Amino acid sequence: MSVGAARGAANARSRRPAWLSGFFALLSLCIMVIGFVPAFLDMAGYPFLPSLAWMAAMGDIATPVGLICALAISWILFATRESNTYFRGVSPNRLFLQLFWTTLMMWACAYNVLLFGWPIARALVSDEDVRLEFVVRRDPGYSDRKCRRRVELEGLPWTSDRLCFVPAEVFDAVKRGDRVAVIGHGTSDGVFFDDVERLR
Template identity: 30%
Template sequence: MQNDQTPPEMRAPRLVRILSIVPFLLGPLPVFAILFGHQYLPAPAWVSLIGPFAWIAGALSAVLFFWLIQGDSSIHEKYGPLARLTLIVFTPIMGLWMGYTAVTMGGPMIIAILAGQEEELTFTVTEATRWGDRKCRNPIEIDGMPALFDRICHLPEEFRRTLIPGVQIVVGGRGTQWGVFLENARRKE
């Protein structure tokens, strides 16, 4: 017997509910990696190639998350109008971000963890003079990366001082041609 009080005609099909888990699991993975001290950088070529598909996945995730929230009648019973409005607005935005990030970073990140080897990728510096904070010391901003993941953190200040916009750097670490976990960086010669 199910504890779900939502009428069967209002519930999302089982396949849809299962598919909604994919962006929910893969989307925040890069954030969790940073929280545990591992920065993953997708390859600029990968982000450029997969970008349109990632936006489509993000849009589908946004619609899916919105549909799941709308179909859950318990939300309408448990929460007041302001909380429901916040959920209705926030859920599609979160779905868009999670779907996009799952495709551009989450999937390649899992592959890098499971089958990665030593890899080097080239990135172009856009800014290297901004002040860092405790979460990102000595930030180096790089071109062509998804928002929130467009900077490299915790590299030596001496290295950062040698960089100007337009300079290319080579980042090495465990990964694949689609992205690497940052272990070291050097100027491209």
């Protein structure tokens, strides 16, 4: 092989990891952005609750699949670390910490994508108002300035297991084990919380 051909092959090998690193960095960014959508909606005043039926179908799948996705992306980022400015030239200890936090963050975001992505997408294009039933997890009592008249619900992920600013007549009446109907814009897979009623 000539010197020019050898140099071209070396350049191709050096470009490939950079391309892969950039692709998976972009993929990671997309997963993180989508994974934070439920939190963004909650902060904007549009809290979303996945239905119990959707949780039953996806709850046991989201954790392992999210972890597999996070480990796969972290491994590829590690394998291409020499072409990634986030990892290049760092000490082994810092590299371990960066990979650990990257994996943890990617798992949480991938978990949220699997649990919330499809229900939120369906709810956004739906023109229906629905009533989904949930069970109160504990007697109402705890609240703060950001979540007054707080009611916590069973069977939902910790990021969306509560209703804030529940109407006073409902807040004063419900207790642990009561069934409530959350009313709002959505589908059978999930609902944007607008109102809540106590079911008798």
